[in-house]
Amino acid sequence: MARGLKIGAAVVALVIATGCGLVRGNDDDDVAAPVPASTEESVAPPTEEPEPVDEVTESPTPAPTTKKPSKKPTTRAAEPTQPAFWSELPECAHYDKTKPVAKKTVKKALRTASARIYWRTEAPTLKLNYPLVKAIAWQESGWQTNIHNCDGGTGVMQVMPDTVSMINNRFGLNYNAKNYKDNAFVGANYIAWFTRWAGQNYFKENYNLSPSKCKSHTSWCLLNVVISGYNAGQGSIEAAAESKTLPNPEYVAAVRSLMNRCECDQF
Numbered sequence: 001m002a003r004g005l006k007i008g009a010a011v012v013a014l015v016i017a018t019g020c021g022l023v024r025g026n027d028d029d030d031v032a033a034p035v036p037a038s039t040e041e042s043v044a045p046p047t048e049e050p051e052p053v054d055e056v057t058e059s060p061t062p063a064p065t066t067k068k069p070s071k072k073p074t075t076r077a078a079e080p081t082q083p084a085f086w087s088e089l090p091e092c093a094h095y096d097k098t099k100p101v102a103k104k105t106v107k108k109a110l111r112t113a114s115a116r117i118y119w120r121t122e123a124p125t126l127k128l129n130y131p132l133v134k135a136i137a138w139q140e141s142g143w144q145t146n147i148h149n150c151d152g153g154t155g156v157m158q159v160m161p162d163t164v165s166m167i168n169n170r171f172g173l174n175y176n177a178k179n180y181k182d183n184a185f186v187g188a189n190y191i192a193w194f195t196r197w198a199g200q201n202y203f204k205e206n207y208n209l210s211p212s213k214c215k216s217h218t219s220w221c222l223l224n225v226v227i228s229g230y231n232a233g234q235g236s237i238e239a240a241a242e243s244k245t246l247p248n249p250e251y252v253a254a255v256r257s258l259m260n261r262c263e264c265d266q267f
Contacts, residue, residue: 092150101145101180103267106156110134110143113184118192126195126207132223133188135258136230139251140187143264145180156180157187167193194229198222202241217253220244227255 114133119126140158141147152160154177164177167189175182175189199207203222214221228246229237236247246252258264 090150094148095144096146096148098146098178103143103264106137106143106145106180106184107134107264107267109181109184110137110156110188112181113188116185116188118189119196123196123199123205123207126192126199127209128188128192128195129209131259132209132227132255133184133191134264135255135262136191136227137184137187138258138262138264139255143267145183154178155183157183157190159183159186159190163190191226191230194234195222195226197234198225198229198237211256211259217256218246218249220246224252224256227252 110133111130114128114130117124117127137143137156140153141156143156145155147158148154149158154160159177161177164175164186167173167186168175170193171189175186177183177186195207195209199205199222202220202225206222209223209226211223214223217224224246225237228240228248228251231251232247240247
């Protein structure tokens with residue numbers, strides 16, 4: 001099942017694709033449950049708030065003059081609170097009333113989530129990597145913790161309600177997508193689940209997510225299929241498997257580019 005229209009309609013200058021969220025998987029293999037992430041929310045005040053702009057006042061009765069002002073009033077440039085491609089949200093998307101978590105704090109959560117081994121017993125060699133997780137998160141939300149998409153995607157990883165339920169039920173967890181740490185773990189857990197499913201079905205149980213295994217951003221390799229599946233869903237990958245043509249090559253190319261170079265690397 002494919003996801004709906006994403007709020008990331010226009011992307012950063014480094015990428016050309018739109019962002020989307022998750023769909024629910026339906027693999028029935030038994031898996032080993034990872035250690036639940038802490039649901040204790042520690043929301044740090046945002047560090048990305050714009051600096052105050054100097055107020056420029058105008059005299060109510062300016063004296064007539066034909067000379068040009070010697071110097072125009074200046075203001076300090078405000079620091080953007082979000083990537084440019086989130087400057088205009090679709091009408092049905094919105095920010096909730098919670099304070100956004102600082103991106104440097106989000107970065108720590110994404111690093112922790114990407115370092116966890118989610119298949120300790122049945123696929124212990126399956127390991128995620130931070131560049132992959134951070135790139136998907138940036139493409140999905142610009143690392144914004146309080147954003148909600150038209151289709152129900154929530155938070156940093158834009159996880160869908162059905163995805164959260166699937167991960168919680170399958171692994172015996174109690175993740176809360178509104179908590180930025182849990183959100184990161186749900187997204188990373190889903191990436192791991194999709195890697196296991198795709199690796200079993202199309203890559204002879206090889207779970208290597210290294211970019212070196214891919215000839216290009218559009219080739220049928222595990223990394224590209226996992227990125228594609230995060231956006232398009234399991235059903236779309238099943239339909240594309242015969243032709244080995246990715247259903248959303250623009251999204252895959254965007255994430256692959258962000259893995260190498262991302263505005264988020266500054267945080």
